[in-house]
Amino acid sequence: MKRIVIVCEGPTEQEFVRDVLQPYFLPKEIYIQSPLIKKSGGGIVPWNILKAQITSHLKEGESFVTTFIDYYGIPDRFNYPQWQNSKAIVDKSKRMDFLEQAMMDGFDDNLKKRFIPYIQLHEFEGLLFNNLVSFESTFESNEFNNKTDLEKILNNFPNPELINEHPDTAPSKRLMKLIKGYNKIVYGAILAENIGMHNLLQKSPRFNEWINKLENI
Numbered sequence: 125m126k127r128i129v130i131v132c133e134g135p136t137e138q139e140f141v142r143d144v145l146q147p148y149f150l151p152k153e154i155y156i157q158s159p160l161i162k163k164s165g166g167g168i169v170p171w172n173i174l175k176a177q178i179t180s181h182l183k184e185g186e187s188f189v190t191t192f193i194d195y196y197g198i199p200d201r202f203n204y205p206q207w208q209n210s211k212a213i214v215d216k217s218k219r220m221d222f223l224e225q226a227m228m229d230g231f232d233d234n235l236k237k238r239f240i241p242y243i244q245l246h247e248f249e250g251l252l253f254n255n256l257v258s259f260e261s262t263f264e265s266n267e268f269n270n271k272t273d274l275e276k277i278l279n280n281f282p283n284p285e286l287i288n289e290h291p292d293t294a295p296s297k298r299l300m301k302l303i304k305g306y307n308k309i310v311y312g313a314i315l316a317e318n319i320g321m322h323n324l325l326q327k328s329p330r331f332n333e334w335i336n337k338l339e340n341i
Contacts, residue, residue, distance in 0.1 A: 125153050126341060127154070128149070128190060129157045129188070131190070132160050133160075133166065133191075135160070135309045137193075139313040140313045141158035142158055143314075144313060144321065145158075161174060168197060171205065171227075182235045187238070189239050189240070190242050190334075192244065194244050209222075210223050216246075216286070217330055220245050240334075240338065242334045244331070246285070247294060248312065249298075254284060254319045254327050269304055
């Protein structure tokens with residue numbers, strides 16, 4: 125049985141890992157652990173703090189370690205490797221690749237071979253804008269504030285990872301406006317379960333690439 129430690133930014137990502145990713149990987153003989161970022165109890169932290177936790181997990185044994193953090197909301201002052209240089213890369217997917225490589229390069233060779241950095245573009249909730257049927261099977265009709273707006277978002281973003289990072293239109297903010305009483309920790313994993321891994325992988329290429337890497341360790 126192989127073991128992967130997925131360091132989760134917050135409880136929403138942690139619930140998704142426990143409820144969706146663990147059942148997906150277990151039949152593949154891969155055991156998943158999903159600790160939160162320790163210093164914050166959930167929430168992004170400066171790179172030196174996150175790096176120390178990753179290093180600790182890598183030194184625990186032969187487990188592989190990855191991250192599940194949102195690009196959205198990381199401030200400049202947190203000093204992630206090559207952060208300022210990355211801003212010159214217009215293509216956001218390539219920017220994430222650049223940042224992930226920079227994170228990996230900060231580790232010694234004997235450790236980085238078991239480190240698979242992953243930054244979600246732009247935030248986890250983007251994955252949930254997958255298809256209307258999954259929303260309808262998760263929420264009652266009277267729980268939608270505006271189903272027309274939801275349909276427009278789904279149609280405008282065939283790749284839901286590209287839903288933008290503006291504070292007012294980030295995926296999590298959109299969900300709170302679209303669904304009455306939307307609680308990201310409670311409903312995120314439920315909606316993802318109803319979407320299913322097949323659909324999540326099919327519509328979100330960077331997420332799909334990450335899962336493929338983890339499957340092939």
